[in-house]
Amino acid sequence: MTSTIISHEREIPHPTGISLVDNILASTAFWSSLVMLAIISLLLLWEESIHTLRQNLPQTLTVVVDSMLGEIGGLGFIGLFLELCVTSSSDRGIGRILGEISEEFLGESEILLEVFENLHNAFFEVGIAFFLVMGTVVFAVLKRISELSEISQLAIDTDGDGEVSLEELANALNVESLIVDLDGDGKLSDDEIKFALRKVKNRNFFGEASLTAEERASEILLIRQEFLLDHNLTDSFQIEKYFEQIFGHNLEEMVELSPLTWIPLIPLLSLLNSIDLDNEIVSASSLNAPASSGLFITSQYFFMPSVLFTLVGLAWGVFNFWKMKIVKNMLIPTLVKDGINGPATLLPPRYQDEELRSAVNTSPGPVAFIERIVGGKEARNKHEELFGAAGQNAPEIYRTSIKFHTWLCVAQIVFFTNQIVFRDYFALIDYNSGLLSADAIGDFNSLVPELGLYLVFVILAVVQLFLAPTSFLNFCTATSTEYMTQTWALDIAKKESMENKPEIIQEIVPSYSE
Known part of the structure; x- marks a missing residue:
């Protein structure tokens, strides 16, 4: 009798016709290697980008890049600390303590740990966005330096004669025409100069915001002429070298973010997170995140601070722009045309006229009180008087003001956009x-109004960011000319001008009394 042996082993199917490529693509080792290569490639790209950036930036701006990298490194360190000591160790150490606190007061041990991680991500996003905006400001500064270099290459020399005359500057700036030499004797008396200065209209807010590159370059040429007269400089002096130093110094100060900078965000973020946590939502990326949609506008405890946050930021940004515009325009020499078709005439800066200076109040209402609180000191000269109550500490106060306002706008854009x-x-x-x-949405009837309103808040913040580069550039001009001329930057500019010695324009500029 033949016995039949029955095998109970399960046959493993071996598919046929699968190519080597398919086997590789199905391998987890292949994809792990690919991911690691991608990470290494990104690191190489990052290092090469930084290296290229350093090579192409002016020396004065490389310190700005170094400061930005240092701040980004600090945010990265915080992320690493949270990963090692908090979120990845929920059963021991800090993570365990937070878990117990979370379970005791919030009902679940994971909630507080996830909030930690999400808030750090939010901080990191704001930090990165801030430095991207600062990168935009650096780009604007480089563009301004490039424009100033073009000035030295006769960018406004319309007739190509190798000289930039007052008439060419007047045409570039679209200056006013008025009768300056009232008695027609060919000389300008003090009374005639005062009369002309008081008749010239000051540029308004929108006029300043819409200035062309040619008009801004022409203003710098007027400042250059003032430098030549006041500091006994030669015609080889390149004004762009001076402002390159000024821009770099101020940018280096602006990109440094103190940890205390985040404190003003605590109330708003706490209220936003409380709405989510009350609805058992960890973050805006949670699957049940729509359960809070519509509640951010119906919750007066969050909505009213959001409105206040937006309005204060808007007023702050407009004020920074307005004040720097006023001060800068008071410091630039005044160019007019003597009559409709008469010659262009250069007058002294408007701030030198006591009546005009007294009429300027750049610290209206409560602003003077705020400026004194944050360190304003009594002015020591006519230039510092233009800054109102900020006085002699105006450079530090308004450099910080522009920086913090820019950061506030970035924070508002990131949080309102991502969270709401x-x-x-x-x-x-x-x-x-x-x-x-509709039942899965917190307040369905308020969803569309909330979306529209917070979108408007974000747009307003973006508009304010467009003012930031001009506010910064005007600040640099207002705090580095006349009485606030920076000797150290001037010495460097004189040295570099002598080393380069390009073909420099020769302005035809008479003295004020001629």
Whole structure:
């Protein structure tokens, strides 16, 4: 009798016809290697980008890049600390303590740990966004330096004669025409100069915001002429070398973010997170995040601070722009045309006229009180008087003011966009596509108004950021000319001008009394 042996071993199918490429693509080792190569490639790209940036930036701006990298490194260190000591060690150390606190007061041990991680990510996003904006400011500064270099290459010399005359500057600036030499004797008396200065209209807010590159370059030429007269400089002096030093110094100060900078965000972020946590939501990226949509506008404890946050930021940004515009325009020599078709005439800066200077109040109402609180000191000269109550400490106060306002706008854009606008937008899309019911949305009737209103808040913050580069450049001009001329920067500029000695324009500029 033949016995049949039955095998109970399971046969493993061996698919046929699979190529080597398919086997490789199905290998987890291949994809792990690919991911690591991608990470290494990104690191190489980062290092090469920084190296190229340092090589192409003026020496004065490389310190700005170094400061930005240092701040980014600090945020990265915080992320590493949280990963090692908090989020990845929930059963021991700090993570365990936070878990117990979270379970005791919030009901679940994971909530507080996840909040830690999400808030750090939010801080990191704000920090990166701030440095991107500062990068934009650096770009604007480089553009301004390039424009100033073009000045030295006769950018405004319309007739190509190798000289930039007052008439060419007057045409570039679209200056006013008025009768300056009232008695027609060919000389300007003090009374005639005062009369002309008081008749010239000051540029308004929108006029300043819409200045062309040629007009701004022409202003710098006028400042250059003032430097030549006041500091006994030669015609080889390149004004762009001076402002390159000024821009670099101020930018280095602006990109440094103190940890205390984040304190003003605590109330708003706490209120925002409280709305999420009350609805058992960890962050805006949670699957149940729409449960808070519509509640950010109905919660007066969050909505009213959001409105205040936006209005204060808007007023702050407009004021910074307005004040720097006023001071800068008072310090630039005044160029007019003597009569409709008469010659261009250069007058002294407007601030030298006591009546005009007294009429300028750049610290209206409560601003003077605020400026004194933050360190304003009594002015020591006519230049410092233009800054109102900020006085002799105006450079430090308004450099910090422009920096913090820029940071505030960036924080507002990042938080409102990521936490509210995107959440509401995708909730609305999911509802319209049938993936989300109205019951899953916190307050369905308030969803669209909330989305629209917070989108307006974000747009207002973006508009303010467009003013930031001009505010900064005007600040640099207002705090580095006349009585505030920086001797150290002037010495460097004189040395570099002598070393380069390009073909320099020869302005035809008579003295004020001629």
